[in-house]
Amino acid sequence: MDVLAGLDACTTMEPDEGRVAAARDRLVTPEEATQLAELFRLLGDPTRAQLLYALLEAGELCVCDLTETVEVSDTAVSHALRLLRTAGIVASRRAGRMIYYRLADVHVRMLLDLSREHLRHG
Amino acid sequence: MDVLAGLDACTTMEPDEGRVAAARDRLVTPEEATQLAELFRLLGDPTRAQLLYALLEAGELCVCDLTETVEVSDTAVSHALRLLRTAGIVASRRAGRMIYYRLADVHVRMLLDLSREHLRHG
DNA sequence: CAAACTCCTGAACAGGTGCTCAAATGATAA
DNA sequence: TTATCATTTGAGCACCTGTTCAGGAGTTTG
Secondary structure, eight states: OOTTTHGGGGGGOOOHHHHHHHHHHHHHOOOOOOOOHHHHOOOOOOHHHHHHHHHHHSSEEEEHHHHHHSOOOOHHHHHHHHHHHHHTSSEEETTTEEEEEEEEEEHHHHHHHHHHHHHHHH | OOOTTTHHHHGGGGGOOHHHHHHHHHOOOOHHEEEEHHHHHHHOOHHHHHHHHHHHSSSSSEHHHHHTSSSSHHHHHHHHHHHHHHHTSEEEEEEEEEEEEEEEOOOOHHHHHHHHHHHHHO
């Protein structure tokens, strides 16, 4: 594989506005990388990951249901959910004295789904 | 949205081997969730994330090039790369006294790519 | 009202993480 | 060989993280 394959392309092709724009879109600044790391960091804990995959399967679960899916106290689950909620990874809804959590958006679902595929067929 | 939408389906439809098998494939055990968390944890550090996105853009880079993309010492970069290499996230190749690193497989590239999209259009 | 239930908050602490420094390894050049 | 370059390794340490415990807040039930 050519070490500089991507960078050498300009010696064999004329500049192209479309490709240039696409390359600029691909660039990730240190600030963006840090934001992405923050997202991954939140997914990168066994307790939180189990909660998220439980929500991926069930759609929506209350804290007491989620507590049964992991081996920690309900307090630890609550702390974990607060981190995920603050980061916009999950959303919550009150119904009586129970609070139901769900994955916040389709991107999070795709991320969890793709990662599961990576684990099994990577 | 119905809280138990997924679970109630069996009251309105006959069992279906295809759907049952698909549901079983979707289930993530605590052990799998923990493995996935380990993957996310490794992506969840600003230094490592910057290195990975640099590799995503450039294809292949030596340690000295990678050191220029982050604000830490070459030693810290080496420690970070060892973690990623041990986990099978990056692969390395020696050429003279330089060692070139690249992303290990297409799944990692897709994961980084999808996450970048999440950050920008989520 | 009080009791019961679900969930959240703050404090404290053991354990883990990522950094730098100093030293070592492997490879090329003089 | 000796010197130099690129990278790795191990030690030490400041900082961060996730947990439990104790207590509080909001909601329904008797």
